Amino acid sequence: MNDLSSGFLSIMIGPMWSGKTSKLVDKYKQCKLCGIPILPINYSLDTRYGDEVISTHDERKIPCIMAKYLSDISNICDGEITQAFKDAHVILINEAQFFEDIKVWVICAVEEHHKRVYICGLDGDHRRSKFGDVLDLIPFCDEVIKLHSICMACKKCPAIFTKRAVDNEKNMLLVGDISQEQIVIGTDIYKPLCRKCYTD
Structure with a gap:
């Protein structure tokens, strides 16, 4: 940690897993x-591993605040500062692609x-299209890690890249589809792939 009187922004992006x-x-x-x-902040609908936790896929968990916005x-941005925000020196945001207000809030x-x-x-959906506003923060960040x-x-x-492994439009939210009412993630639905395997 360097000078805590100046802000710092680190962005970590990449495919699933x-x-x-x-x-x-x-x-x-x-x-x-x-x-x-x-x-620590997590997206409110990400309850795959429990409520009010950020969890890795192997279930290393930390407590967090859940929010949709x-x-x-x-x-x-409107001058309403909560004690939790005021006290924090460091803020962690998981599943950043789902927060619609992430760019303005983080800046x-x-x-x-x-x-x-x-x-x-x-950074991208299963079609390799931009996912949310995370990439818009890159010009403002101190570091970006792919x-x-x-x-x-x-x-x-x-x-x-992340590629959809099944074709079932009716029963799941696809990564990158703009309905945010659920998050469906699993190795049976999405696969991390290299460029050759993605394009073959």
């Missing part, structure tokens, strides 16, 4: 060990309130 949430969990544990006040936690948190913000999310998984098809190359 690339370790994005694990990085947030590690950052949380570092901050707790050092006694740094921290505010970041302004529900603290409407900082305000970093540049006006000098928070250190770490966000993780998908993480990779292992290709679940060839099992050799780094996976950089």
